[in-house]
Amino acid sequence: MRFLCTNDDGILAHGLDCLVRAAEQIGDVTVVAPDREQSATSHSLTLHHPLRPVRRGEHRFQVDGTPTDCVMLAVEALMDTRPDFVLSGINHGQNMGEDVLYSGTVSAAMEGLALGIPSVAFSFAGGDLRADIAKLDEQVELLVPLLRHLTSLPAFPEGTLLNVNLPPLRADEIKGIRLTRLGRRVYSNSIQPMQDPWGRKIFWIGGGEISWTGSDDSDFQAIRDGFVSVTPLHLDLTHRDMLETSERWWRAP
Numbered sequence: 001m002r003f004l005c006t007n008d009d010g011i012l013a014h015g016l017d018c019l020v021r022a023a024e025q026i027g028d029v030t031v032v033a034p035d036r037e038q039s040a041t042s043h044s045l046t047l048h049h050p051l052r053p054v055r056r057g058e059h060r061f062q063v064d065g066t067p068t069d070c071v072m073l074a075v076e077a078l079m080d081t082r083p084d085f086v087l088s089g090i091n092h093g094q095n096m097g098e099d100v101l102y103s104g105t106v107s108a109a110m111e112g113l114a115l116g117i118p119s120v121a122f123s124f125a126g127g128d129l130r131a132d133i134a135k136l137d138e139q140v141e142l143l144v145p146l147l148r149h150l151t152s153l154p155a156f157p158e159g160t161l162l163n164v165n166l167p168p169l170r171a172d173e174i175k176g177i178r179l180t181r182l183g184r185r186v187y188s189n190s191i192q193p194m195q196d197p198w199g200r201k202i203f204w205i206g207g208g209e210i211s212w213t214g215s216d217d218s219d220f221q222a223i224r225d226g227f228v229s230v231t232p233l234h235l236d237l238t239h240r241d242m243l244e245t246s247e248r249w250w251r252a253p
């Protein structure tokens with residue numbers, strides 16, 4: 001089993017180290033990851049300057065690019081053989097609901113899927129990684145059987161990536177694994193007005209309060225209830241139900 005591991009928090013991130021430790025118990029791991037944090041870069045691709053991979057060890061590369069760049073470069077140029085799976089994460093922070101649209105972690109898995117490789121994104125839904133780092137470490141042993149299960153499925157769901165969120169709990173406090181749908185994230189006061197050193201008004205996106213809504217089978221509810229959340233996602237954003245009702249709203253001009 002060959003794994004490509006990447007992330008959006010950068011190659012030095014503790015979550016990537018945890019993911020690699022879990023994957024190495026099952027197969028061979030190549031790491032191609034951004035040289036710095038690329039959180040919330042979504043699925044962006046670097047077109048206007050070249051990418052320079054730097055070898056940091058055997059089968060370890062850092063790249064001055066986005067998570068999507070890393071997956072593309074790894075599969076098309078750096079790896080001798082295509083990976084059997086792309087694993088992305090473990091992100092420092094949850095990727096639930098609309099987060100998946102901004103997330104570099106999830107987008108790396110999307111790129112794996114776009115290249116025809118089964119892909120899984122992992123995120124640790126803890127608010128303060130410094131306080132929770134022991135819990136993240138503990139969950140490495142829990143990840144191994146989960147990874148073993150996902151990678152031994154007779155048919156990994158076609159055209160689908162799996163978005164896994166881990167609850168910020170000790171391993172023995174986790175109640176199980178729940179298959180979920182995306183919830184909804186509600187931000188308030190997430191744009192902070194400030195002044196730059198010259199007294200000019202600036203704005204900083206971040207902070208504020210996050211609340212979540214969603215059905216009982218949503219990702220955030222699973223995390224709230226103490227379960228690992230596994231959400232199947234696909235790349236086709238077509239609203240199929242609306243197509244079926246097109247005669248009510250669309251008349252060809």
Ligand SMILES: [Mg+2]
Nearest residue numbers: 008009039091
């Ligand atoms: Mg991140």
